[in-house]
Amino acid sequence: xxxxxxxxxxAALLLLPSAYADDRKMCTAPASECEKAIRQLSSxxxxxxxxxxELGPGIIIKAINEDGPAARADLRPxxxxxxxxxxxxxxxxxxxxxxxxxxxxxxxxxxxxxxxQGVLKKIDVRLEPYSKAQIDKMVAQHLAxxxxxxxxxxxxxxxx
Amino acid sequence: xxxxxxxxxxxxxxxxxxxxxxxxxxxPFLIVTIGLAAxxxxxxxxxxxxxxxxNTLAMQYAGYAAQISASxxxxxVGSELFRAxxxxxxxxxxxxxxxxxxxxxxxNDWIISALYLPDADxxxxxxxxxxxxxVHTGTRLTRELYSPSGIVRYxxxxxxxxxxxxxxxxxQPLVQAQGLSQQxxxxxxxxxxxxxxxxxxKGYAVITPLAAPLSNYAVRGFVEIGYGTSGWENARLVSIxxxxxxxxxxxxxxxxxxxxxxxxxxxxxxxxxxVANVSHELRTPxxxxxxxxxxxxxxxxxxxKQRHEIEDSILREVLHLSHLVENVLDVARMxxxxxxxxxxxxxxxxxxLTSLVSTYESWIRSRGFEVTLNIDDxxxxxxxxxxxxxxxxxxxxxxxIKYSGDENKQIDVVLRQTEASIVxxxxxxxxxIDSDDLAHIFEPYYxxxxxxxxxxxxxxxxxxxxxxxxxxxxxxxxxxxxPRLGSTFRLLFPRAQSHTTTHLAQLAPQTL
Numbered sequence: 001x002x003x004x005x006x007x008x009x010x011a012a013l014l015l016l017p018s019a020y021a022d023d024r025k026m027c028t029a030p031a032s033e034c035e036k037a038i039r040q041l042s043s044x045x046x047x048x049x050x051x052x053x054e055l056g057p058g059i060i061i062k063a064i065n066e067d068g069p070a071a072r073a074d075l076r077p078x079x080x081x082x083x084x085x086x087x088x089x090x091x092x093x094x095x096x097x098x099x100x101x102x103x104x105x106x107x108x109x110x111x112x113x114x115x116x117q118g119v120l121k122k123i124d125v126r127l128e129p130y131s132k133a134q135i136d137k138m139v140a141q142h143l144a145x146x147x148x149x150x151x152x153x154x155x156x157x158x159x160x
Numbered sequence: 161x162x163x164x165x166x167x168x169x170x171x172x173x174x175x176x177x178x179x180x181x182x183x184x185x186x187x188p189f190l191i192v193t194i195g196l197a198a199x200x201x202x203x204x205x206x207x208x209x210x211x212x213x214x215n216t217l218a219m220q221y222a223g224y225a226a227q228i229s230a231s232x233x234x235x236x237v238g239s240e241l242f243r244a245x246x247x248x249x250x251x252x253x254x255x256x257x258x259x260x261x262x263x264x265x266x267x268n269d270w271i272i273s274a275l276y277l278p279d280a281d282x283x284x285x286x287x288x289x290x291x292x293x294x295v296h297t298g299t300r301l302t303r304e305l306y307s308p309s310g311i312v313r314y315x316x317x318x319x320x321x322x323x324x325x326x327x328x329x330x331x332q333p334l335v336q337a338q339g340l341s342q343q344x345x346x347x348x349x350x351x352x353x354x355x356x357x358x359x360x361x362k363g364y365a366v367i368t369p370l371a372a373p374l375s376n377y378a379v380r381g382f383v384e385i386g387y388g389t390s391g392w393e394n395a396r397l398v399s400i401x402x403x404x405x406x407x408x409x410x411x412x413x414x415x416x417x418x419x420x421x422x423x424x425x426x427x428x429x430x431x432x433x434x435v436a437n438v439s440h441e442l443r444t445p446x447x448x449x450x451x452x453x454x455x456x457x458x459x460x461x462x463x464x465k466q467r468h469e470i471e472d473s474i475l476r477e478v479l480h481l482s483h484l485v486e487n488v489l490d491v492a493r494m495x496x497x498x499x500x501x502x503x504x505x506x507x508x509x510x511x512x513l514t515s516l517v518s519t520y521e522s523w524i525r526s527r528g529f530e531v532t533l534n535i536d537d538x539x540x541x542x543x544x545x546x547x548x549x550x551x552x553x554x555x556x557x558x559x560x561i562k563y564s565g566d567e568n569k570q571i572d573v574v575l576r577q578t579e580a581s582i583v584x585x586x587x588x589x590x591x592x593i594d595s596d597d598l599a600h601i602f603e604p605y606y607x608x609x610x611x612x613x614x615x616x617x618x619x620x621x622x623x624x625x626x627x628x629x630x631x632x633x634x635x636x637x638x639x640x641x642x643p644r645l646g647s648t649f650r651l652l653f654p655r656a657q658s659h660t661t662t663h664l665a666q667l668a669p670q671t672l
Binding site for chain 1: 258273275277279280281282283284285286287288289302304306307308309311313314315
């Protein structure tokens with residue numbers, strides 16, 4: 001009996017940390033593999049840096065990321081998108097806007113007409129790739145979340 | 161004129177005679193042959209056309225199958241990609257998390273890894289991967305998915321996607337057609353070496369490429385050709401073989417008809433020869449008799465010597481004529497064997513020969529011949545037909561006289577006996593018989609060819625009759641002959657063993 005109890009205790013002690021670790025480490029792949037994949041998937045891809053919201057018919061800008069292409073082009077939250085790249089979005093949905101964004105992927109340029117406080121305004125937005133700092137941040141976040149690696153060590157990883 | 165015609169007739173080769181008859185037989189066969197050849201050609205052309213038709217059909221079916229399957233696969237791929245994006249948008253509406261992304265990847269097992277970049281804060285991206293990257297060694301493709309609140313970028317394995325959409329291949333409703341196997345066999349091949357229609361050993365394959373993202377792959381539609389190309393299945397070969405067989409049969413028919421015709425021509429020729437010979441042979445003595453009789457009637461004051469000569473000549477001609485008529489009748493009678501031609505009676509061969517020679521001695525002498533009789537007196541009585549044997553011997557003597565030259569007019573008649581037979585020999589020192597003719601001399605109406613055949617009288621029946629007479633006595637006939645030295649005809653009669661057998665043989669014809 002005693003032998004069996006001690007065995008059970010030993011097993012519980014061994015299993016507990018591993019179960020905890022499994023919960024934290026969501027990726028089965030090695031950390032370096034994940035990092036490579038993230039860098040590959042995010043590099044060279046342009047982004048707008050704005051959140052869009054659908055308003056029945058029509059779409060407005062909900063929020064603008066700090067230090068993003070939209071912010072630099074002076075798009076502001078609450079701007080209603082009337083036309084993008086020559087296509088009317090007055091009655092459009094988020095899906096339409098995303099399609100326009102997808103088709104502008106190659107040139108990376110959006111000509112947007114927005115309605116801001118009743119006034120129409122033409123704004124040129126140049127889509128930008130993610131900055132190195134942003135990508136590093138993505139990697140660090142993933143490593144911390146899925147692999148349990150502290151952010152500091154992950155931040156140094158690319159320099160190796 | 162008749163003689164000239166006969167000479168011409170005999171001189172012409174067999175195959176050349178009666179060309180009208182030959183053509184009348186051969187023309188129908190020629191027509192049949194032409195018809196068969198036309199049929200053969202037609203059936204060859206038709207089967208070739210059928211083959212090319214089946215080939216075209218097979219190629220078209222293969223092409224349709226490949227194209228339909230390719231478009232089905234493409235559609236299935238499109239709907240799979242669409243379904244994945246719809247699923248993600250559903251997930252996204254509930255706050256997207258790392259676990260949700262991972263679950264999404266697991267649901268769509270062809271996705272290897274995905275990075276979700278929310279519009280709100282690109283830096284707070286979520287990354288998830290299903291398997292260690294080393295498992296997917298094949299090509300990886302990247303795809304973007306624009307969702308309402310951000311972008312999902314994911315890598316996927318096209319071969320796994322293909323596995324997912326492969327069931328679309330199974331639906332292959334193809335029309336059944338004769339000459340084709342029921343369905344096209346559709347397969348997916350990687351990195352096709354060639355596109356389009358390809359003729360393989362058993363059928364046709366058409367390879368159609370798939371659209372992106374599976375442009376590395378192609379669908380191969382294959383239709384097997386139902387008709388065989390070997391043995392009985394090969395329609396072309398069979399039509400040729402059957403035509404050849406039909407032509408062979410026609411040729412056989414033509415050959416048989418020709419053979420029948422030749423046989424008939426031979427018979428006709430012999431009949432013609434008979435009529436010509438016999439009529440000539442009959443007419444000559446008749447005109448001689450008539451001439452003699454007229455001379456006797458008009459010239460009452462003819463000298464006694466001349467009158468005797470005329471009377472002798474009339475008698476001679478009558479003898480000859482009766483001899484000829486007897487021969488013709490006997491041959492006909494024996495050939496038909498309708499009536500019993502012979503009457504067997506006990507005969508002493510010695511008496512038979514001596515009386516025969518004494519009867520005809522004056523006639524033989526009148527032709528300038530000497531006859532010597534050499535008779536074995538010990539020979540018993542035999543059961544013969546007296547008249548028939550006399551006629552046979554007389555025919556041989558007649559032949560010896562006819563076919564002797566002028567220098568040695570000597571005929572020997574020998575009667576002797578051996579262990580098994582009674583032998584009568586007639587030997588002359590005449591012109592002899594050519595070895596080519598020896599085989600034919602017993603055929604009816606056959607006459608050996610000499611430079612002066614037509615001057616020697618005869619119907620070509622004598623030896624036939626002799627042979628028939630000897631055969632009906634159960635005996636055989638032998639000939640020894642050397643050209644220009646003379647011939648010996650030897651009649652071998654079976655020897656009567658005792659009186660009882662003679663008696664029985666004597667009785668036999670009467671009971672019949």
